[in-house]
Amino acid sequence: MLNFLLRRIFTMILTALCLTFIVFYLTNLPPNLEKVAKSEAGSRISDEEVASWLDKNGYAQPVLVRYGEWLGVMPGWTNTADSGEVSGRCIAKGEDPATASRFCGVLQGYWGFSTVFKEDVAGIIGTRLGLTGILMFWVMVLMVPSALIIGVLAGMREGTKLDRSLSTFSIATTATPEYVSGVILIVVFSSSLVGLKWFKGTATSAMDSITFENFFLPVLTIALYGIGYIARMTRASMTEVMTAQYIRTARLKGVSFKNVVMKHALRNALIAPFTVIMLQFPWLLNGVVIVETLFNYKGFGWTLVSAAGNNDIQLLLGCSVVAVVVVLVTQLISDVGYVFLNPRIRIS
Amino acid sequence: MQEHGWGTIIATFFTQFWPVWLALIITYALSITYKRRLGLYGKLFDSTIGMIGFGIVMFWVFTALFADMIVTHDTLSQISQLKNKLPGTIAPDGSSWYILGGDHLGRDVFSRMVLGSRVVIQIAPLATVFAFMVGITLGLPAGYYGGKLDTFLSFLANLILAFPVILLFYLLVTPEMVKTGLPQYMAVVLFLFPLIFLTVLLNSRYYVRPNLRNILIAGVVLIGGWAYLALVSEPGTRVALLPKAMDFIALPGNILIVFVSVVFVNAPTVYRIIRGIVLDIKTRDYVAAAQTRGEGPWYIMLWEILPNARGPLIVDFCLRIGYTTILLGTLGFFGLGLSPESPDWGSTINAGRKLMSIAPHPAIVPALALMSLVLGLNLLADGLREESLRD
Numbered sequence: 163m164l165n166f167l168l169r170r171i172f173t174m175i176l177t178a179l180c181l182t183f184i185v186f187y188l189t190n191l192p193p194n195l196e197k198v199a200k201s202e203a204g205s206r207i208s209d210e211e212v213a214s215w216l217d218k219n220g221y222a223q224p225v226l227v228r229y230g231e232w233l234g235v236m237p238g239w240t241n242t243a244d245s246g247e248v249s250g251r252c253i254a255k256g257e258d259p260a261t262a263s264r265f266c267g268v269l270q271g272y273w274g275f276s277t278v279f280k281e282d283v284a285g286i287i288g289t290r291l292g293l294t295g296i297l298m299f300w301v302m303v304l305m306v307p308s309a310l311i312i313g314v315l316a317g318m319r320e321g322t323k324l325d326r327s328l329s330t331f332s333i334a335t336t337a338t339p340e341y342v343s344g345v346i347l348i349v350v351f352s353s354s355l356v357g358l359k360w361f362k363g364t365a366t367s368a369m370d371s372i373t374f375e376n377f378f379l380p381v382l383t384i385a386l387y388g389i390g391y392i393a394r395m396t397r398a399s400m401t402e403v404m405t406a407q408y409i410r411t412a413r414l415k416g417v418s419f420k421n422v423v424m425k426h427a428l429r430n431a432l433i434a435p436f437t438v439i440m441l442q443f444p445w446l447l448n449g450v451v452i453v454e455t456l457f458n459y460k461g462f463g464w465t466l467v468s469a470a471g472n473n474d475i476q477l478l479l480g481c482s483v484v485a486v487v488v489v490l491v492t493q494l495i496s497d498v499g500y501v502f503l504n505p506r507i508r509i510s
Numbered sequence: 511m512q513e514h515g516w517g518t519i520i521a522t523f524f525t526q527f528w529p530v531w532l533a534l535i536i537t538y539a540l541s542i543t544y545k546r547r548l549g550l551y552g553k554l555f556d557s558t559i560g561m562i563g564f565g566i567v568m569f570w571v572f573t574a575l576f577a578d579m580i581v582t583h584d585t586l587s588q589i590s591q592l593k594n595k596l597p598g599t600i601a602p603d604g605s606s607w608y609i610l611g612g613d614h615l616g617r618d619v620f621s622r623m624v625l626g627s628r629v630v631i632q633i634a635p636l637a638t639v640f641a642f643m644v645g646i647t648l649g650l651p652a653g654y655y656g657g658k659l660d661t662f663l664s665f666l667a668n669l670i671l672a673f674p675v676i677l678l679f680y681l682l683v684t685p686e687m688v689k690t691g692l693p694q695y696m697a698v699v700l701f702l703f704p705l706i707f708l709t710v711l712l713n714s715r716y717y718v719r720p721n722l723r724n725i726l727i728a729g730v731v732l733i734g735g736w737a738y739l740a741l742v743s744e745p746g747t748r749v750a751l752l753p754k755a756m757d758f759i760a761l762p763g764n765i766l767i768v769f770v771s772v773v774f775v776n777a778p779t780v781y782r783i784i785r786g787i788v789l790d791i792k793t794r795d796y797v798a799a800a801q802t803r804g805e806g807p808w809y810i811m812l813w814e815i816l817p818n819a820r821g822p823l824i825v826d827f828c829l830r831i832g833y834t835t836i837l838l839g840t841l842g843f844f845g846l847g848l849s850p851e852s853p854d855w856g857s858t859i860n861a862g863r864k865l866m867s868i869a870p871h872p873a874i875v876p877a878l879a880l881m882s883l884v885l886g887l888n889l890l891a892d893g894l895r896e897e898s899l900r901d
Contacts, residue, residue: 173665180669185681193686333892337885339836341843341859342877348863349870363867444674451676452843456863467844470680478680485674493672 174490185482189475234267274476283480294461305385313396320401335390340452344383365459380457384449399434403427433503440496444489514598529576553897560893566886574631583618585853590616594869613872622853629854634834637772643704645780650811653788667778682771683846693767697742714808768847787819821898832887855880
């Protein structure tokens with residue numbers, strides 16, 4: 163078990179390094195840097211001025227070196243201007259170059275400075291992630307129980323009318339991406355055309371105080387897409403369990419159907435959905451980006467979109483680190499959890 | 511302002527689709543008559559769910575095909591008096607009216623929805639085919655040989671899968687990225703796989719008949735190679751391999767990127783599915799029999815294992831087209847890749863969502879269209895799964 167964990171964690175770190183390097187490389191391609199130089203030093207500067215600005219600000223070094231700086235394993239760049247003033251990656255404005263630390267990167271806790279929000283990236287990501295965490299929490303509260311109930315109800319008696327209608331419902335929700343269900347829900351529940359106006363079409367006010375009225379639609383939109391998928395997996399696993407020998411034995415010895423489902427089938431049927439729910443996290447991340455853009459809820463997804471749209475390199479890098487870590491950690495948890503829940507699996 | 515009632519709107523809406531209804535009736539009549547001779551396709555007509563799904567999918571395929579006959583207005587022409595007007599509103603001069611209302615620029619929502627189907631039907635199935643070619647060509651040897659090759663390829667696949675899709679799109683589908691030529695280099699690599707696949711497929715089957723094989727492979731390499739070069743090269747960009755006169759496929763740069771990134775996102779999942787199936791099938795007796803017969807590894811992979819894996823692959827193919835449709839919509843929703851004037855559903859939803867509280871119809875029409883197509887594909891996949899499990 164320990165060996166397995168260590169190997170998984172090693173692969174995870176390797177993957178994270180590769181992915182962050184890819185993002186670093188792609189965001190630091192010459193046209194992107196040129197755009198940065200032009201937005202920082204003025205949009206009408208000539209090509210030579212762009213080159214000298216990039217050189218002065220440490221962008222002219224090889225990509226690998228700069229990746230090392232960003233990561234915190236290479237000493238930050240320094241530049242001595244003609245006036246004798248020393249500037250550098252790790253030297254804050256007004257700080258004495260002699261006392262500044264040599265290394266400053268993600269490992270040292272320095273995530274860079276956002277050019278759009280004019281704030282430290284770590285701070286931005288912290289607050290935004292908190293907002294998204296609240297959203298995700300309510301999504302989970304709504305999604306997991308309803309998906310499991312639908313799946314178990316559909317799977318316990320295969321082929322019945324209840325099964326048919328619940329399965330069709332699950333297929334319909336998996337066929338509806340968030341940007342479609344979100345639009346439909348907004349029109350039905352908050353536009354003046356239909357006139358219901360039960361909920362609000364934006365979640366901007368939910369950032370200060372969450373109410374049922376302003377938060378239900380975004381939560382429902384993300385949850386709906388996941389419900390169908392998890393419910394289908396639960397149904398498949400439930401139907402498989404219900405045909406197993408021990409269920410028949412339990413039925414034959416006279417246990418009531420309700421007890422068979424609750425006591426014998428349920429626990430075994432929930433192993434597979436657990437993995438699916440964990441692997442659903444990366445998907446939720448996708449949904450979060452769409453829904454936060456649609457409902458104008460300024461969480462992590464919204465930040466990612468605005469960072470990418472405004473070529474805010476440091477912030478985008480920070481966002482992608484978080485996104486990648488979330489994906490990898492959930493993969494690890496799902497693997498480990500699967501082993502714990504299913505004693506039949508032996509790892510060589 | 512005068513208005514047509516809902517009765518007129520619905521009636522016009524349905525009559526406007528007459529070529530589609532006609533084509534659907536012919537398809538269904540022919541298929542049901544000859545269903546016993548049509549293999550898996552014929553069996554589809556035994557399941558209600560499969561038939562409904564197939565009907566919805568074919569509806570959109572025919573709509574894309576006959577779009578020019580169905581549309582009532584040009585997709586870009588604007589009538590300013592019909593800006594954000596509800597379905598059925600007649601222009602003040604009484605000359606024309608929009609079946610499903612006008613959008614924020616006064617364009618016809620109905621015609622844009624109809625022509626939007628063309629973008630999806632053109633890109634989604636083809637991109638899925640390409641993703642399958644990449645996934646099959648890499649997944650077969652990974653599963654069959656195992657070892658270092660498998661470890662390496664699986665690591666790569668997991669790497670791409672760990673990327674949040676939207677982040678990947680934002681990194682790949684930007685004007686700056688187009689300037690660096692990176693999407694084109696990716697196209698150079700990814701589009702090579704169908705060629706490799708076809709060549710290996712024919713070679714492993716016909717290597718005992720060298721004459722026939724030489725002709726077939728020469729044909730594939732010449733025609734396929736030309737198409738490949740024409741597809742990836744674009745005069746005036748970094749990858750200009752062909753002179754302009756021979757470049758018969760002029761794919762606009764942004765469509766190419768959308769295509770490449772969709773293939774890139776889908777290929778690793780296909781790879782994983784294929785690898786899993788191969789790991790299962792390679793322990794079967796008929797594979798062992800082929801090995802004892804002395805067949806080459808590629809013959810066994812392509813002509814023994816692959817045909818026996820077709821059931822789950824066909825089902826996944828349908829689901830994956832639906833997923834690709836969703837991805838295309840996502841790209842449009844974030845305004846990536848396709849031009850803002852393009853009538854594709856994602857872009858139209860994006861344009862319409864900003865005014866949803868006063869005029870919801872420009873967003874809701876393409877949203878329902880996209881949902882119905884994906885639903886149709888899902889139902890079709892479900893029907894196919896049921897029917898292929900039955901035998």
